[in-house]
Amino acid sequence: MATRVSPGASSPVAVSLAELIAIGDRLPPSRLEAGRRLAAKQGGYLSRFRGRGMEFAEVRAYLPGDDARNIDWRVTARRGKVHTKLFHEERERPVLVALDYRRPMFFATRGRFKAVRATQLAALFAWQALAHGDRIGGFLFSEERNLELRPQLGKKAVLQLLRQMVADPAWERPRHQPFEPKQRLAVTLQRLRRVARPGSLIRLLSDFSQWDERVELQLAQLNRHCELELVHCFDPLEADLPPAGSYRLSDGLRDLSIVTTDRAARRAYQQHFAQRRQLLEDFCRRQHARFMVLPSDLDPIENLFSGGAGG
Structure with missing residues (x-):
């Protein structure tokens, strides 16, 4: 299972409360809007403004x-x-951070687990909501459970969300278990749609495995009354095969050898990912929703503070 790290330490496979709190401590006033600039730089689509809740x-x-x-x-x-x-x-907009903790998010070949990167960015979103005077809540979902945190005002609400993200049972799963979801992503999003209040900003961080027409339907219905932002988390290996050669992989139980010298196979692999990404982008364009990418080898916080979010 993933090993918890000591407070303040940094791990590619786990998160700590101290690390997530430090993100807020490092957030200067001039960067409060930088998260949105980062989204725009990464291919965002500005959503139509629905206003705050009524x-x-x-x-x-x-x-x-x-x-x-x-x-x-x-x-x-x-x-x-x-x-x-x-x-x-309403004077404060409800901001709901929806975070995918299903098993495919606990994967990386470079950088950190997709779940680690998503949690870091979710913490940034929470601290930004606090700085803007908005209410912050959460919707954490995995194979094991769904956890709903009603949007509330203040630092206490942010800390509650951070604690729940760090303490989620998904971090303590036994290794090498197959991904066997008890319910499809579309069913989970149906639940999210039922708990989201009209006028809310919904920031959904996921690798969007199991994306299909039913998922699009649920998100489109959610987008009718809320402002929607999709953050696509992925590992570079999911986008492109490693340089031509022979590689041995292992899940701890079985070994597998792959050869990446076939040019046609490499192109087909790249096209498969590109087509899947295009589905997400096309959906966001049709719905006038925001779209953002989050590769596992990119630190969203370091990129933000280094000026990489500008544009």
């Missing part, structure tokens, strides 16, 4: 120019005159 205020008689979608039909029927609902804007 809370019900009162009912009054309908006036010309009012939105017909807000008509209160029960009050209208009771009083015999058309009435409409009034809303006021």
Whole structure:
């Protein structure tokens, strides 16, 4: 199983609470928006602005120019005159960080586990939400469980999310178990759609294994009432085979040899990943959602502080 590291230490296969807290300590005011610039640099698509969440205020008689979608039909029927609902804007936007801890995320050939990189970026998102005065919540999902943290204000909410990410049972799995999900990704996203409040910013970090039409349907429905951002986590080996040669791989139980000298096979491998990436990008373009890539050999925090997020 993955070994926990001591506070402040850095590991390619685990995260620590001290490390995630330090991300917030290092975040200068000038970089509060850098996460969005990083997304733009990595191929982001700006979403249409839906505004912050809306809370019900009162009912009054309908006036010309009012939105017909807000008509209160029960009050209208009771009083015999058309009435409409009034809303006021919530002062803090709910930000929900949805983080994939399924087994394929615990993989890397270079850099760190995809799950480690995603957790680091999720921590950055949480600290940014705090700096903006937004409410921060979480949705952590894996083969073993789904954990929902209702968006709340303040540093306490950020620390609660960080603790839950570090303590998630996925980090303590026995090694070499096959990926046998109890439910498809589409079912998990259906649950996410049910818990996300209208007007929320949903930042979904995943490798999007099991992407299919049902996943697209759930995300499209989620995107109707929320602002959606997809962060695609991947290892460089998933995008391209290593240099031409012969390699021996092992999962700890079995050995496997692969030969990467066939040019046609290399092109087919690259095209398969490119087509899968294109599906994600096309979906985000159609939905006017934001898209960001997070390779496992790129430290999103170091890239941010070094100026790599600019543009």
